[in-house]
Amino acid sequence: MAEAKSQQRATVASATADEIRVLNPACKNTLVERVPLAPRTFASLAGKTIYLVDIGWGGPDAAYDVFQLMQEWFAGNIPSVKTVLVRKKGAYGVDDPDLWSEIKAKGDACIIGISC
Amino acid sequence: MSRHAKKLEELGIPTAPCTGVNVSKYVAGWDTLYASGIPLRYVVFPLPVAGAPRLAHEMYVNGNDPVTGQPIMEEIVAALTKQLTADEQMTGLPPAALESRFLPPDTEENLQELFKVEDWTDYLPIVLPTEERVSSMLGGTSHKPDEVVKTITWPGGARQVTVEKVAISAVMAGAKPQYLPVILATATMAPFGNSTTSMANMIIVNGPIRKEIGMNSGTDAMGPYNEPNAVIGRTFTLLSKTVGNLHAGVTTFSSLGSNLQYNNCCFAENEEALPQGWDSLSVQSGYQKEDSVVTVCTGWTYISSVGEVQLSYPPQFLIRDYMRALSGQGSAALLCADPLVAQNLRNEQGFTTKEMLARWLSENVRIPAQQYWGNGVVATFNWNLGLQGLEPYATWQKMPPEELIAPFSNHKAINTVVVGGQTNNLWFITDFRLGKGVSIDAWR
Numbered sequence: 411m412a413e414a415k416s417q418q419r420a421t422v423a424s425a426t427a428d429e430i431r432v433l434n435p436a437c438k439n440t441l442v443e444r445v446p447l448a449p450r451t452f453a454s455l456a457g458k459t460i461y462l463v464d465i466g467w468g469g470p471d472a473a474y475d476v477f478q479l480m481q482e483w484f485a486g487n488i489p490s491v492k493t494v495l496v497r498k499k500g501a502y503g504v505d506d507p508d509l510w511s512e513i514k515a516k517g518d519a520c521i522i523g524i525s526c
Numbered sequence: 527m528s529r530h531a532k533k534l535e536e537l538g539i540p541t542a543p544c545t546g547v548n549v550s551k552y553v554a555g556w557d558t559l560y561a562s563g564i565p566l567r568y569v570v571f572p573l574p575v576a577g578a579p580r581l582a583h584e585m586y587v588n589g590n591d592p593v594t595g596q597p598i599m600e601e602i603v604a605a606l607t608k609q610l611t612a613d614e615q616m617t618g619l620p621p622a623a624l625e626s627r628f629l630p631p632d633t634e635e636n637l638q639e640l641f642k643v644e645d646w647t648d649y650l651p652i653v654l655p656t657e658e659r660v661s662s663m664l665g666g667t668s669h670k671p672d673e674v675v676k677t678i679t680w681p682g683g684a685r686q687v688t689v690e691k692v693a694i695s696a697v698m699a700g701a702k703p704q705y706l707p708v709i710l711a712t713a714t715m716a717p718f719g720n721s722t723t724s725m726a727n728m729i730i731v732n733g734p735i736r737k738e739i740g741m742n743s744g745t746d747a748m749g750p751y752n753e754p755n756a757v758i759g760r761t762f763t764l765l766s767k768t769v770g771n772l773h774a775g776v777t778t779f780s781s782l783g784s785n786l787q788y789n790n791c792c793f794a795e796n797e798e799a800l801p802q803g804w805d806s807l808s809v810q811s812g813y814q815k816e817d818s819v820v821t822v823c824t825g826w827t828y829i830s831s832v833g834e835v836q837l838s839y840p841p842q843f844l845i846r847d848y849m850r851a852l853s854g855q856g857s858a859a860l861l862c863a864d865p866l867v868a869q870n871l872r873n874e875q876g877f878t879t880k881e882m883l884a885r886w887l888s889e890n891v892r893i894p895a896q897q898y899w900g901n902g903v904v905a906t907f908n909w910n911l912g913l914q915g916l917e918p919y920a921t922w923q924k925m926p927p928e929e930l931i932a933p934f935s936n937h938k939a940i941n942t943v944v945v946g947g948q949t950n951n952l953w954f955i956t957d958f959r960l961g962k963g964v965s966i967d968a969w970r
Contacts, residue, residue, distance in 0.1 A: 435768035437685035468576025469905025523544030525527035
């Protein structure tokens with residue numbers, strides 16, 4: 411898509427006859443400061459505690475069993491992983507600092523979702 | 527969801543956020559550049575997730591990410607364990623591209639094509655915004671071209687929408703300078719509703735400016751038969767794409783989309799035909815009759831009465847019945863009533879104010895609890911609130927599925943606008959929620 415746009419712009423730029431000048435309808439957007447990811451300090455999930463957080467997008471039944479199936483996958487593939495399946499409090503976009511603190515205190519990693 | 531994943535990452539917790547394929551381009555690009563600033567390791571799921579059976583979810587978990595083609599669970603493990611790249615450790619501001627006031631000169635044909643390629647149009651012909659045309663448009667307001675009308679921060683970043691930028695989109699839509707104050711007032715509410723649920727907007731104008739610029743509030747007011755109704759509504763769409771940056775597959779993800787977004791159902795209230803005691807929308811919002819005001823509403827659904835009111839079944843009964851098909855989200859409903867229906871409701875049924883009708887509907891529209899919770903928007907927004915004990919959701923969650931509830935519990939969210947030409951006593955019931963009324967006079 412971006413390449414196609416670039417080619418289109420190139421075509422536009424090469425035109426020479428009957429040119430007119432128009433104002434740019436778009437607004438410049440401000441970029442935000444980049445934030446680094448948390449360091450990955452373990453190369454394997456063996457023996458780790460992973461929180462699975464259902465944010466509730468689409469309702470209480472939308473994705474909960476996806477996380478249950480993930481639990482089954484870990485049990486079958488990396489059985490030493492401990493999984494904790496929780497529902498985030500409040501609507502899907504609402505912050506849940508208590509849960510983040512719990513994960514920080516008791517967990518090693520998190521899988522969260524599923525937004526659409 | 528990126529805000530949750532970002533907080534976890536900032537706490538030092540490796541996180542694998544999972545998302546549907548519909549927003550994969552957004553989360554991989556726009557969100558990092560303009561919103562969260564963090565290059566989250568998203569794992570992408572096929573759709574649908576909500577409403578899909580467990581068997582489908584099994585296939586997803588044991589299948590592949592539709593974007594990368596890699597096994598989803600292996601991607602999750604990698605997202606949590608793989609060493610960070612240099613890009614993932616980056617801090618500070620990335621280099622910004624310059625954006626000029628003018629586009630490079632070109633032929634009309636090429637520029638028309640460029641505007642489509644950039645997705646700045648609704649794919650109907652536009653008027654190219656030359657400096658002369660934009661300057662003429664700016665004659666419709668006393669405000670300076672560089673005055674900021676609004677800073678749009680959704681869906682990420684900050685875009686300062688100036689009077690000139692609004693005038694550019696107004697030219698593109700085919701507006702006349704005298705429409706500009708209305709368009710500037712609507713611009714304060716831009717961009718339009720955007721959700722996977724295929725939202726739409728409705729633009730309603732009140733006050734003297736309706737007559738000054740020739741808006742239609744009578745026969746065919748809600749159809750394509752009046753220039754200012756059509757063009758003001760269209761400008762809101764173009765603004766949503768030019769300065770709002772809403773582009774399909776990148777920042778918008780409506781599953782079906784909404785045809786209402788071509789014009790945003792723009793019309794004027796028929797204030798001259800309001801029954802005695804019924805205030806206009808703008809007066810209900812706290813303005814005076816002499817004020818010109820625009821109200822931008824957001825919703826999804828638009829149901830017609832189809833046929834005229836029958837003596838055997840008062841209009842409020844059929845309105846009540848049809849409201850049972852609305853979600854009840856936020857208690858929001860907007861009745862668009864022909865003056866004949868409004869007169870009937872006032873004179874024959876005894877609703878001496880719009881509020882009285884709203885209270886009656888609030889009390890009398892009832893649906894089974896399971897129907898209420900069967901709507902995904904309602905479930906997404908309100909189920910977890912119920913789990914926290916917030917009423918009435920906590921009570922409604924515990925009810926037997928067939929028990930009736932009154933989902934329009936806040937009568938203040940049920941509104942009525944009188945529109946139409948009194949050629950037949952018809953009405954529409956919609957689930958549109960009123961936005962805040964905005965002064966048009968402030969933008970003259």
